[in-house]
Amino acid sequence: MTDSTKRYERLLERYRNGDVDRRTFLKLMGIAGITAGVTGGPMGWLAREAVAGSPDQLRFDGWGGVVSEAFREYAFRPYTEATGIDVVDGTFGGADEYLARVRSGRPGEFNIAHLSGVFDYARYHSLDLTTTINEDNVPNLQYVIPRLQDPLRAITNGTLSGIPYNYGTTGIAYNRKHISDDEAREKGAQLMIDPAFENRIGGWEEWKTRIWYGALQTGQDPNDIRDMEAVWDAVREHRDLALKYWSSGAELMSLLAEEEIYVTEAWSGRVYALQEQGHDIGYIDPPGGLGWQETLFVIAGSPMEECEELLNFMLEPETAIAVAEGQNYPPALDPQKVDLGDKVPNLPAFDPGGTLEALNFFDPEYWNGHEQEWSAQFSRVQRGY
Amino acid sequence: MSATADRLFDRRPWILLGPALSAVTFLLVIPVCFIVVYSFWLRTAIGTEEVGFHLDNWQLVLTDPFYRDILVQTIRIAVVSTLLCIALGYVPAYFIAYAGARHKLLLILLLMLPFWISYIIRTMSWINILGVSGAVNSALMAVGVIDEPMRMLYNEATVVAGLVHFLLPFMVLNIYVSLDGIDRNLTAAAQSLGCNGWQAFREVTLPLSLPGLAAGSLLCFVLAAGTYITPMILGGPQNAMFANLVFETIITQLNWPLGSALSLVLLVLLGAVVMAYTHFLGLDQIAKSFR
Numbered sequence: 094m095t096d097s098t099k100r101y102e103r104l105l106e107r108y109r110n111g112d113v114d115r116r117t118f119l120k121l122m123g124i125a126g127i128t129a130g131v132t133g134g135p136m137g138w139l140a141r142e143a144v145a146g147s148p149d150q151l152r153f154d155g156w157g158g159v160v161s162e163a164f165r166e167y168a169f170r171p172y173t174e175a176t177g178i179d180v181v182d183g184t185f186g187g188a189d190e191y192l193a194r195v196r197s198g199r200p201g202e203f204n205i206a207h208l209s210g211v212f213d214y215a216r217y218h219s220l221d222l223t224t225t226i227n228e229d230n231v232p233n234l235q236y237v238i239p240r241l242q243d244p245l246r247a248i249t250n251g252t253l254s255g256i257p258y259n260y261g262t263t264g265i266a267y268n269r270k271h272i273s274d275d276e277a278r279e280k281g282a283q284l285m286i287d288p289a290f291e292n293r294i295g296g297w298e299e300w301k302t303r304i305w306y307g308a309l310q311t312g313q314d315p316n317d318i319r320d321m322e323a324v325w326d327a328v329r330e331h332r333d334l335a336l337k338y339w340s341s342g343a344e345l346m347s348l349l350a351e352e353e354i355y356v357t358e359a360w361s362g363r364v365y366a367l368q369e370q371g372h373d374i375g376y377i378d379p380p381g382g383l384g385w386q387e388t389l390f391v392i393a394g395s396p397m398e399e400c401e402e403l404l405n406f407m408l409e410p411e412t413a414i415a416v417a418e419g420q421n422y423p424p425a426l427d428p429q430k431v432d433l434g435d436k437v438p439n440l441p442a443f444d445p446g447g448t449l450e451a452l453n454f455f456d457p458e459y460w461n462g463h464e465q466e467w468s469a470q471f472s473r474v475q476r477g478y
Numbered sequence: 479m480s481a482t483a484d485r486l487f488d489r490r491p492w493i494l495l496g497p498a499l500s501a502v503t504f505l506l507v508i509p510v511c512f513i514v515v516y517s518f519w520l521r522t523a524i525g526t527e528e529v530g531f532h533l534d535n536w537q538l539v540l541t542d543p544f545y546r547d548i549l550v551q552t553i554r555i556a557v558v559s560t561l562l563c564i565a566l567g568y569v570p571a572y573f574i575a576y577a578g579a580r581h582k583l584l585l586i587l588l589l590m591l592p593f594w595i596s597y598i599i600r601t602m603s604w605i606n607i608l609g610v611s612g613a614v615n616s617a618l619m620a621v622g623v624i625d626e627p628m629r630m631l632y633n634e635a636t637v638v639a640g641l642v643h644f645l646l647p648f649m650v651l652n653i654y655v656s657l658d659g660i661d662r663n664l665t666a667a668a669q670s671l672g673c674n675g676w677q678a679f680r681e682v683t684l685p686l687s688l689p690g691l692a693a694g695s696l697l698c699f700v701l702a703a704g705t706y707i708t709p710m711i712l713g714g715p716q717n718a719m720f721a722n723l724v725f726e727t728i729i730t731q732l733n734w735p736l737g738s739a740l741s742l743v744l745l746v747l748l749g750a751v752v753m754a755y756t757h758f759l760g761l762d763q764i765a766k767s768f769r
Contacts, residue, residue, distance in 0.1 A: 475715055
């Protein structure tokens with residue numbers, strides 16, 4: 094029974110008991126009718142969003158496409174059959190846009206999201222949007238690589254508000270017709286600021302990645318930058334040589350496939366997809382290259398037990414492997430504990446040992462501490478300043 | 479007529495305008511008030527807002543040359559796009575207005591056809607036209623005009639091309655409506671008084687079509703100055719417009735207070751253009767009808 098129906102029945106009962114007179118009853122019904130008219134008409138979509146957070150429904154937001162299809166097939170449908178709880182499946186175009194939606198929403202309106210990296214986990218924590226998962230309710234958590242859990246636990250005092258789900262790298266992709274594997278390996282991050290490729294260079298329009306690679310290009314540790322001016326100069330140098338900053342995986346693939354650009358940093362899974370399509374694109378993780386992980390994050394205000402049960406369904410190896418194969422990123426499952434099939438071990442960035450020792454990750458405390466200053470400054474540098 | 483009847487008569491426009499005024503109040507005025515309030519808040523280091531009355535955002539927006547330069551760039555791109563729309567839109571509008579009744583409907587339908595396709599898809603189509611392996615390069619290479627593909631995408635010119643592509647139908651429709659309303663006898667009268675065809679157009683048709691031209695220009699300028707999709711898809715790293723800054727400040731930097739101040743600057747600029755139009759070219763004629 095909905096809240097509106099309950100309110101109506103209570104009002105009717107009070108009228109029948111003589112607690113309210115006929116005029117007041119009709120007035121209240123009229124007001125309710127107007128309200129329903131407003132919210133049920135052009136504003137009806139708002140009401141549907143709100144319903145998604147109720148205990149008989151959970152809202153999941155992800156990247157859409159094959160990933161969502163895999164979730165629907167392997168996790169949501171069996172979860173609904175087992176529990177009777179529907180999963181409302183939404184999508185977003187980017188983590189920043191999604192956070193803006195969560196912040197402008199109401200507690201409980203958004204429940205679980207497939208978010209990027211440790212950085213976003215820390216951002217949500219700083220905005221009081223984290224929860225505490227009861228790990229006893231998620232037995233499949235035992236299969237998740239500890240190295241991926243540790244940075245999350247460090248942020249939320251040893252507990253988890255989200256579960257690592259997959260990982261990948263942001264390395265350098267290059268067109269083998271114009272750049273050999275040897276040249277790419279030799280130049281590493283410097284390839285992105287090589288004047289020989291002026292107007293053939295691309296780059297992700299994201300301040301963190303631009304600064305990370307700027308640090309590598311100036312020989313600095315991206316998690317402990319000492320000379321920021323040198324990094325900004327490297328970012329400017331890259332900007333002046335670049336044809337285009339891309340803002341989505343689809344745009345990245347189009348620029349490489351159409352040969353508008355010959356070299357760019359790129360997401361490992363997207364490059365694998367291009368290689369599968371037959372494009373002669375090489376990919377390296379340069380020394381100090383950037384690793385990242387994605388989490389299934391439970392947002393504050395969500396019904397925890399229902400969310401934990403859904404997380405457990407999503408961590409089932411069958412589901413995690415299907416999603417991994419769909420999006421070409423290795424799952425966060427430990428290959429020493431779970432048989433990951435035939436395709437996953439061939440994906441870029443896959444670590445058969447499950448230790449991920451070779452990957453570098455954003456230090457969330459360091460990067461969050463500079464977010465406000467650096468993101469604003471990148472906006473200026475990007476535009477010619 | 480009694481005083482009571484007079485009062486009833488006076489209320490009628492307001493009753494009729496009620497739904498529209500309510501919509502404008504709830505969907506525009508109140509949200510803008512929220513944005514005004516937001517613009518005086520501050521974003522803290524951890525990403526939350528500090529409520530209060532702070533002038534920091536306004537001081538930054540109004541004194542920092544970065545914002546001024548992007549605003550000037552935005553106005554320049556919007557003006558160039560509008561002028562190109564005028565240059566490219568007048569002749570088709572004239573042609574449609576003076577076409578036979580049977581062809582006119584078909585031509586207007588063709589003009590409306592692009593609106594059936596998403597603006598984003600239409601914008602992205604330029605990548606397939608001007609790209610390295612796009613239609614233009616492929617054609618030129620096929621006929622031997624060039625050996626290597628030309629690089630035509632991701633610069634200010636492609637941003638303007640994308641905007642003109644998007645805005646041209648608005649300009650043509652406005653000019654067409656204006657031209658269609660001109661009494662054909664006036665042109666004939668001018669010619670009977672000794673004007674040749676060009677003189678009749680210059681002295682009669684063109685001046686009478688100026689209101690449509692001005693309305694189309696206003697619409698094109700406002701839409702162009704407020705866009706962010708086109709430079710995002712077709713621009714290079716440095717071809718951003720002011721709306722891109724608003725988007726980036728609010729969505730990427732999560733600095734809603736500063737983003738609010740930036741959006742209000744754009745709102746005031748575009749509002750000033752509309753006010754100037756109203757003052758000089760007579761949008762207030764609509765209001766006069768109620769006096």
